[in-house]
Amino acid sequence: xxxxxxxxxxxxxxxxxxxxxxxxxxxxxxxxxxxxxxxxxxxxxxxxxxxxxxxxxxxxxxxxxxxxxxxxxxxxxxxxxxx
Amino acid sequence: xxxxxxxxxxxxxxxxxxxxxxxxxxxxxxxxxxxxxxxxxxxxxxxxxxxxxxxxxxxxxxxxxxxxxxxxxxxxxxxxxxxxxxxxxxxxxxxxxxxxxxxxxxxxxxxxxxxxxxxxxxxxxxxxxxxxxxxxxxxxxxxxxxxxxxxxxxxxxxxxxxxxxxxxxxxxxxxxxxxxxxxxxxxxxxxxxxxxxxxxxxxxxxxxxxxxxxxxxxxxxxxxxxxxxxxxxxxxxxxxxxxxxxxxxxxxxxxxxxxxxxxxxxxxxxxxxxxxxxxxxxxxxxxxxxxxxxxxxxxxxxxxxxxxxxxxxxxxxxxxxxxxxxxxxxxxxxxxxxxxxxxxxxxxxxxxxxxxxxxxxxxxxxxxxxxxxxxxxxxxxxxxxxxxxxxxxxxxxxxxxxxxxxxxxxxxxxxxxxxxxxxxxxxxxxxxxxxxxxxxxxxxxxxxxxxxxxxxxxxxxxxxxxxxxxxxxxxxxxxxxxxxxxxxxxxxxxxxxxxxxxxxxxxxxxxxxxxxxxxxxxxxxxxxxxxxxxxxxxxxxxxxxxxxxxxxxxxxxxxxxxxxxxxxxxxxxxxxxxxxxxxxxxxxxxxxxxxxxxxxxxxxxxxxxxxxxxxxxxxxxxxxxxxxxxxxxxxxxxxxxxxxxxxxxxxxxxxxxxxxxxxxxxxxxxxxxxxxxxxxxxxxxxxxxxxxxxxxxxxxxxxxxxxxxxxxxxxxxxxxxxxxxxxxxxxxxxxxxxxxxxxxxxxxxxxxxxxxxxxxxxxxxxxxxxxxxxxxxxxxxxxxxxxxxxxxxxxxxxxxxxxxxxxxxxxxxxxxxxxxxxxxxxxxxxxxxxxxx
Numbered sequence: 001x002x003x004x005x006x007x008x009x010x011x012x013x014x015x016x017x018x019x020x021x022x023x024x025x026x027x028x029x030x031x032x033x034x035x036x037x038x039x040x041x042x043x044x045x046x047x048x049x050x051x052x053x054x055x056x057x058x059x060x061x062x063x064x065x066x067x068x069x070x071x072x073x074x075x076x077x078x079x080x081x082x083x
Numbered sequence: 084x085x086x087x088x089x090x091x092x093x094x095x096x097x098x099x100x101x102x103x104x105x106x107x108x109x110x111x112x113x114x115x116x117x118x119x120x121x122x123x124x125x126x127x128x129x130x131x132x133x134x135x136x137x138x139x140x141x142x143x144x145x146x147x148x149x150x151x152x153x154x155x156x157x158x159x160x161x162x163x164x165x166x167x168x169x170x171x172x173x174x175x176x177x178x179x180x181x182x183x184x185x186x187x188x189x190x191x192x193x194x195x196x197x198x199x200x201x202x203x204x205x206x207x208x209x210x211x212x213x214x215x216x217x218x219x220x221x222x223x224x225x226x227x228x229x230x231x232x233x234x235x236x237x238x239x240x241x242x243x244x245x246x247x248x249x250x251x252x253x254x255x256x257x258x259x260x261x262x263x264x265x266x267x268x269x270x271x272x273x274x275x276x277x278x279x280x281x282x283x284x285x286x287x288x289x290x291x292x293x294x295x296x297x298x299x300x301x302x303x304x305x306x307x308x309x310x311x312x313x314x315x316x317x318x319x320x321x322x323x324x325x326x327x328x329x330x331x332x333x334x335x336x337x338x339x340x341x342x343x344x345x346x347x348x349x350x351x352x353x354x355x356x357x358x359x360x361x362x363x364x365x366x367x368x369x370x371x372x373x374x375x376x377x378x379x380x381x382x383x384x385x386x387x388x389x390x391x392x393x394x395x396x397x398x399x400x401x402x403x404x405x406x407x408x409x410x411x412x413x414x415x416x417x418x419x420x421x422x423x424x425x426x427x428x429x430x431x432x433x434x435x436x437x438x439x440x441x442x443x444x445x446x447x448x449x450x451x452x453x454x455x456x457x458x459x460x461x462x463x464x465x466x467x468x469x470x471x472x473x474x475x476x477x478x479x480x481x482x483x484x485x486x487x488x489x490x491x492x493x494x495x496x497x498x499x500x501x502x503x504x505x506x507x508x509x510x511x512x513x514x515x516x517x518x519x520x521x522x523x524x525x526x527x528x529x530x531x532x533x534x535x536x537x538x539x540x541x542x543x544x545x546x547x548x549x550x551x552x553x554x555x556x557x558x559x560x561x562x563x564x565x566x567x568x569x570x571x572x573x574x575x576x577x578x579x580x581x582x583x584x585x586x587x588x589x590x591x592x593x594x595x596x597x598x599x600x601x602x603x604x605x606x607x608x609x610x611x612x613x614x615x616x617x618x619x620x621x622x623x624x625x626x627x628x629x630x631x632x633x634x635x636x637x638x639x640x641x642x643x644x645x646x647x648x649x650x651x652x653x654x655x656x657x658x659x660x661x662x663x664x665x666x667x668x669x670x671x672x673x674x675x676x677x678x679x680x681x682x683x684x685x686x687x688x689x690x691x692x693x694x695x696x697x698x699x700x701x702x703x704x705x706x707x708x709x710x711x712x713x714x715x716x717x718x719x720x721x722x723x724x725x726x727x728x729x730x731x732x733x734x735x736x737x738x739x740x741x742x743x744x745x746x747x748x749x750x751x752x753x754x755x756x757x758x759x760x761x762x763x764x765x766x767x768x769x770x771x772x773x774x775x776x777x778x779x780x781x782x783x784x785x786x787x788x789x790x791x792x793x794x795x796x797x798x799x800x801x802x803x804x805x806x807x808x809x810x811x812x813x814x815x816x817x818x819x820x821x822x823x824x825x826x827x828x829x830x831x832x833x834x835x836x837x838x839x840x841x842x843x844x845x846x847x848x849x850x851x852x853x854x855x856x857x858x859x860x861x862x863x864x865x866x867x868x869x870x871x872x873x874x875x876x877x878x879x880x881x882x883x884x885x886x887x888x889x890x891x892x893x894x895x896x897x898x899x900x901x902x903x904x905x906x907x908x909x910x911x912x913x914x915x916x917x918x919x920x
Binding site: 018021022025028029032043044045046047049050051053054055067068070071074075 | 239241265270275276277278280281286288289290291292293297298299300301303305306308309310
């Protein structure tokens with residue numbers, strides 16, 4: 001499973017495809033206080049990013065790939081985007 | 084170029100021409116429905132064809148054309164001259180792209196923008212553009228370097244990245260800002276904008292941001308893309324166009340002027356006077372004034388507003404550094420290189436100062452210095468021209484007169500060496516243009532390591548090497564003749580020496596060509612997973628397929644002829660060998676049966692084993708069936724052991740299955756396998772244990788090109804016997820022969836071996852000769868699992884030769900498997916042992 005849903009934490013693995021976005025959205029809608037672990041994620045489809053940007057869950061760990069981490073930090077970090 | 088592409092090009096040309104003609108005809112008869120239909124069909128076909136290849140630029144234009152013509156056909160819009168003009172333009176564009184493809188097999192990336200524009204202009208003719216609704220209006224590409232109406236929001240970019248960008252700018256790279264706004268339904272088209280964005284060449288920084296206010300979480304539509312991407316990259320424009328060639332209408336690429344990087348949110352006009360403050364913003368505490376890196380960044384950031392005094396000082400520092408270098412009086416090996424470097428720096432300065440005559444003068448001086456190895460001339464020239472250069476540089480590249488120079492600007496006091504070093508590294512491309520001592524681009528071209536060669540060429544090479552092998556065998560005969568006939572022993576020895584050299588080379592060539600023809604068995608194995616899955620599904624069996632040693636290699640012909648026998652065997656194993664899950668469970672086995680196909684190389688043979696853990700073969704049933712079918716007689720029924728009995732399944736016409744299925748059971752399977760394997764000089768053996776499983780072992784030669792043959796003599800003629808058949812050669816005293824009924828036998832190594840005179844088998848009336856000790860030469864051969872002795876007159880050497888199949892009338896002679904040319908020019912017939920005994 002590209003996304004492993006634990007009790008209050010979603011763990012992303014490898015490449016998370018567009019098919020996961022729907023499930024992720026539903027899960028995050030149910031658990032507003034959920035955390036997301038991106039450490040072993042190597043890529044996530046734009047649809048998933050969009051869900052994360054809308055839901056703004058707490059990111060418990062960022063991707064280990066520095067390039068992806070930079071992308072996600074700038075995209076998910078509200079400091080950069082006051083909007 | 085591949086044939087498909089060639090065909091596409093010739094068809095496209097035809098179609099474009101046809102479209103042009105039809106458009107012309109329509110001018111005269113604008114309402115002719117037939118013509119319009121024809122036109123639509125042509126464009127539609129052309130579009131479909133272009134879609135076969137990755138030519139999105141062409142497909143996009145044709146698609147727009149097709150849409151437009153579709154509307155014309157349905158009478159929604161009328162044919163007009165303007166429409167014809169645009170379509171003709173579009174066809175010209177398509178032809179231009181065809182020319183691109185013909186030249187380079189791809190469309191130049193720069194066409195993407197034109198294509199988008201062309202498609203937009205066609206769509207503009209449609210009253211209600213069906214596609215345009217989703218596509219944002221196509222913006223014309225920005226003219227690089229012109230100030231855009233709105234500056235890219237560079238402030239988003241973190242400071243450290245901006246610094247890095249500046250540094251790269253300074254090294255001659257161009258910066259581009261990309262705003263990528265994917266269409267809303269791009270997810271449905273299989274696009275992943277984030278992935279495209281991450282793959283952007285030369286990416287320095289990127290971020291995704293909502294292109295519209297994001298809805299509350301509860302109302303979010305996951306399948307609608309609401310993000311846009313901002314990217315900062317150092318890749319050249321062509322590369323970016325190439326990268327975004329599928330979505331040229333969704334990206335906007337703006338060339339970033341390095342000085343914008345320091346401006347952050349301010350407009351350049353407003354802030355030009357305060358530029359001095361921008362410098363420290365970038366430096367932000369870590370770079371002191373003495374830091375050359377900072378100084379150079381500052382120079383890059385403020386190319387226009389630097390005061391002339393500061394510019395003069397900087398140039399002076401650079402020139403002084405060159406002087407210092409020239410004044411060094413050591414004479415290192417790399418002195419010439421250093422001189423060239425200094426020359427390159429000075430040339431660049433002269434060009435920057437815009438003094439062309441000084442530059443040409445400098446080139447002459449430099450050439451002389453290089454010729455004599457003396458720096459003094461250049462040093463003198465530099466001292467003379469220094470002030471001239473500085474003066475020109477300041478006025479030439481200085482700020483416009485309207486800009487007030489800053490009185491409080493601090494003069495740069497960076498170390499001269501650092502400045503010189505930078506000046507040297509700054510403009511390497513320019514330096515190479517000036518003096519051609521850099522490496523040329525062609526030097527670094529590396530081609531593909533793989534060659535694709537027609538098999539016929541390899542076969543020809545192999546035949547030639549085969550002939551070489553044969554003709555080299557003539558040398559020993561020659562040596563023999565030199566000694567025996569002409570009595571020159573010395574020459575004979577020399578010929579033998581030469582022969583050994585040629586022999587070695589020929590062997591290596593043969594080996595090399597064999598390597599070329601080698602192919603991995605995975606070529607055959609790769610079809611099995613699917614085959615096994617389909618058949619086992621059909622039979623309701625659970626089978627796990629294990630493939631091993633797929634990398635084992637053998638000659639291409641061997642591998643190819645292996646495919647059919649293997650499929651037969653696998654089918655048989657699945658049908659007869661492995662049981663259904665219920666039966667397996669009842670036997671106490673795992674429900675899932677295992678079928679293993681293993682390939683391995685053993686000496687000069689490839690061994691393939693097909694093992695299943697099914698029910699095995701019952702030798703008793705086989706024996707009975709074979710007896711019923713008349714394949715064996717009663718005596719054999721008693722005599723043969725289980726092992727031999729199991730191998731009877733290779734006999735023609737034997738089937739053990741009670742029911743004939745569409746998979747197997749017709750009794751043709753296994754004997755076909757055997758003959759196919761034997762055709763390529765292979766052997767096949769079966770081992771089976773009742774209830775445990777079956778193992779079929781196929782052994783094949785690695786290559787069938789060269790056959791090892793033993794030459795025997797009989798009635799004054801020579802014959803070849805393949806070494807695969809030869810067991811041993813023995814001499815048997817005539818006295819120890821025994822006659823049982825009509826046949827001769829002898830006891831050899833404790834076994835009774837039937838003996839047959841080769842002469843009798845071949846219909847030669849002569850009787851076998853004996854040697855002086857009254858012994859007969861017996862060649863023990865193995866044929867179909869049986870060993871028997873051939874009585875011949877004498878044994879000769881063993882040689883490797885290329886067998887040629889018998890042609891014409893001779894092809895009907897089954898006693899011979901082929902013929903071969905000997906070194907002395909004679910023809911050797913190769914016996915087909917299995918047929919004659």
